[in-house]
Amino acid sequence: MASLSHHGLRQLRTIVCLVPRNLFPNHYNSRGRHITHKQIMSQPDKMGRFIEAMKTVYGPFDELSSDNANDWIPPDNPGAGGHRGRYLWTDAFGVVNFITLFKETAKPKYLTLAKRLVVTVHDILGHTRDGKKRLDGATDEEPLVGGLRIGKLDASGSDGDGQYHHYLTLWMFALNRLSIAAGEREWNDLGIQLARAIHPRFLVHCLSGGVKMVWKISMDMKSVLVPSEGHLDAATGYVVYKLMQTTASKQGHRNDVLQQEINDYWNLMSRKGSMSPGTDFLDLGMGLWMCHIWRDEPWAIKFRSKALPKAEELLDSTSVMMQRSAARRLAFREFGTCVGVSCSDASEELQDQVEDLLQFWGKHLDRGDGEDDLKPISRVMYATGLVVGAFRRGYLEDEVD
Incomplete structure (x- = not known):
């Protein structure tokens, strides 16, 4: 999963905005710990903050008419920060x-904005940095055969541009959700096109005869930039590729359109020790999100049973991390845990801990001075933490097996 270095982010100072808490009578939880009930945000309150967080990245999109939405160009300043x-x-x-907004509001313009954002990303990150040509191998007919760039600000160097497997699989998931929400197979087909193109580039054969994954490859996909393996890259590949294949089957494709790739990921994730949940907020959270998609498979049940207690420990108000000031924490990583827990069958106590964390960060993000590098990723993930919506399987119609 994404680490701080993935995003080329430096730990920035967050200005504290103190807002009085609304306190209710104290009581003890099932573990005998003294806790305090706080006012829980209503769904309308969450949606309001969701929209405001998204507007800091994508501009005043809520003011667009349906006609104007068709011509919307996602802003590059502030934009997504890349x-x-x-x-x-x-x-x-x-x-x-945006798909969540479409579902929650029943306003088609938000589905249009999701499509416009996809097209813009493909136009920019599917081209070379100078914008003069598509990435190697891609054509107008097959625009994603060359993969998609990360979007790093620098072209080269230790934190330069390239392609990350876990970014690409997350994008495939977004394309799959768009395909289901819109009832249009072309978006899932694009995800499959991308999946087939990048798969052999991230799997390398070892001298020992085995196969391993690599973490980062060059923009043209011809060389390995970071040979280490991403912790859950194989499992996420298995989950997302299987999801796209399932959708494709329902949409009229042959049933095994990605089966070989899925088998490859399964073999990699089945290695001993490869499926242990991490203790990093983002890694743990995205692991929980990933395994909820195939929640009834034995590996997912086992992963979740180990990961949820770790989430409880991380989010406990007495934990080392929760005792730190906002200036010494990274909001977007903690929002990863919020997303994962919200997609899982978590206990009420753990859900309350997520609520507390979102309220904590909501107060600090209201100021956000000096967080320019972190702002886009923090805001979109904060929105998802508030309302996971389309990130949760079963939220959209006609998708549950």
């Missing part, structure tokens, strides 16, 4: 969040 205003991870959240 090269020419686009960053693949952030915009993947943006697409899914």
Whole structure:
């Protein structure tokens, strides 16, 4: 999953905005810990904050008419915070969040905005940095055969541009959600096109005869930039590729359109020790999100049973991290845990901990001075943390097996 270095982010100072809490009578939880009930945000309150968070990245889109939405160009300033205003991870959240808005409000313009954002990302991150040509191998007929750039601000260097597997699979998920929400197979087909193109580039054969994954490859997909494996890259590949294949089957494709790739990921994730949940907020949260999609499979049940207690420990008000000031924490990573827990069958106590965390960050994000580098990713993931919506399987119609 994404680490701080993935985003090229420096830990920034967050200005504290103190807002009095609304306190209710104290009591003890099932563990005997003294806790305090706080006022819970209503769904309308959450949707209001959801929209405001998205507007800080994508501008006053809520003011657009349906006709204007058809011509909307996602802003590049502030934009998603990457090269020419686009960053693949952030915009993947943006697409899914627009789909959530479409579902929650029944306003078709939000589905239009999701499509417009997808087209813009493909136009920018599917081209070379100078914008003069598509990435190697891509054509107008097959625009994603060359993959999609990360969107790093720098072209090269230790935190330069390239392609990340976990960003690409998250984008495939966004395309799949758009396909289902719109009832249009072309978006899932694009995800499959991308999946087939990048799969052999991230799997390398070892001298020992085995196969392993790599974490980062070059923009043209011809060289490996970081040879280490992403912690849950294989599992996420399995989950998302299987999801796209299932959707494709329902949409009229042959049943095994991605089966070989799915088998490859399964073999990799079945290695001993490869499926242990991490203790990093983002890694743990995205792991919970990933496994909820196939929640009834034995590996997912086992992963969730280990991950949820870890989430409880991380989010406990007495934990080391929760005792730190906002200036010493990274909001977007903690929102990853919020998303994962909200997509899981978590206990009421754990859900309350997520609510507390969102209220904590809501107060600090209201100011956000000095967080320019972090702002886009923090805001879109905050929105998702408030209302996971289309990130949760079963939220959209006609998708549950």
